[in-house]
Amino acid sequence: MSILIRDLRPDDLRDVESVVRVRRAALPFLITSAGDLTFELSSAHPAKHHRVLVAETPDGEVLGTAQAGIAHDSPRPGQGYVNAYVDPARRGIGAGRLLLRTAEEHLAAQGAVDSYAWVLDEPAHRAFAERHGYRPGRSGHFLRLDLAAAELPALPDALPAGVELLPAEAFAADPRPLFAIDAEATADEPSDVGADLDDYQDWLNHTWHHPSLDKTLTIVALVDGRAVAFSAARTDGATRYGSAMTGTLRAFRGRGLAKLAKNASLHRARAAGYTEAFTGNDSGNEPMLAINRWFGYEICATETHFTRRLGTQWPSN
Template sequence: MTVIVRDLRPEARADVEAFARVRHLALPYMVSTPDSVAHAIAQAHPDAHYRPLVAELDGEIIGTAQVGIAHDSPEPGQGYLNVYVHPQRTRHGAGSLLVRVAEEHLAAQGATKLFTWVLDEPANRSFAERHGYRPSRSAHFLRLDLANSTLPPLQTPPPGVELRTAADYADDPRPMFALDAEATADEPSDIAVEFTDYEAWIAETWKHPLLDLELTSVVLVDGRPAAFSAAYTDGATRYASAMTGTARAFRGRGLAKLAKNDSLHRARAAGYTEAFTGNDAGNDPMLAINKSFGYEICATEVRHARQLG
């Protein structure tokens, strides 16, 4: 039995479905579908040099890797590779082979530092360290039993504050782009991100197949979008908070919690039964908000980095 690594074939539906299935089995705390996998490939920015890889054992896809350059970071030369192997198909060498091919690709594109997320489990961390990666910051996955939880009651917004949805900006999403760019720039991360390309944001983010505009809540202050909670769904039972943020001028007023509570209520009314989110382990304000909704930590990832050369 020999493992081979090859490029995912986006035109082959079986490849895309297998990629999504392996990722779900290895990381069930994230909402992913074959359509979202295909979208990531089709809409990847050319400067990202995005290359999804699969590891195949006797014709079965048992491993995946998302590989690319952090093109939207102001610091050049940063690459990423996130490798996942089917939990029942480990110890065949798929992970190591995926890492090797990914690193060769990123080095050829000029990457000088590589980042990867690793589940905070002894075997996973040991694997990363054997390949030369060293741990840095951590982040939590959180889960909420949305069908059976007791959410905080919906509140009437104070004077000058209004609740809307992202669907109200379908004809002109630029205000949402500005808000998302400002909030994302302040997210705790090893890789700084700057959204400057509106058309790329439209293609990659606004038109993402998981984004539900009707469930994405937006808080307006005096008519200006000030906070939001973006909703991803699988179209069946799973809902995820893709991003919750507030413009700098309006922080400390509880607007992010207002937006997220509204989105969660909308999601439950729409029939979603399970909610997920993720937080940097040092993001105490957002962790406190999620705890108030009843979210519980279900897994932790640790970011690892390796300097090339």
């Protein structure tokens, strides 16, 4: 079958919705929408060289998609990423291979020396990655909570002395304190690539202004008036809620502040009508996994971070 690889047409709603359909079918644990996808392109930092590729048949049927670019905020230069998704009903006809080759060519042209990809921990997916020269690294879990039926921990009758919980919308005039928490928490997250958040304007562009960030459900913990922890929430505006990041400044860890913020966020999400909650954790991030188990989350899928050194010959099979 002849397959065409091209860039997403962000102004074509039908094209955008086709890519969203494929992403949802291939990875149903992520919250994604047409608005998220167009924002992903429009807000990307220029140094990211971000592209969304589309695989389609000559008659216009979208078979798969890939996102590729440079991890410009990594402390190690030359780190590229590619995540390819193929409609489960259309696997095995070569769309994934063509998407991967095109993405790697783009990464190499932008100076990348390594290509990283998240791969579902299923035999067919792992075999595809290894067949194309990728080798496994860290793993991570997707977790799901039946928010409609879960017995969430009770909200405390009173907060500890000096502690206050506020929605993120209270920081609309100046969200820089949340950037400070995010930067410190991100730097300490287990990762093969790592990230240094040091560009406040870029953070505003792609995180604070993200269309799925719900600033009423994102809860911030303050100690003596200082923002020190938060639990960020993204939603699809209908039934699905996702934890985007939960973190605490180093000096305030071990006091249960992130747990307080996340519990308040989950209670608010259920009251707002959300019925499913999703999150993701590195398999070595035991503190956050323990918090999520306490809430009742269960692992629903696992993925592995695979990498390939670019510039080496592509396998011939």
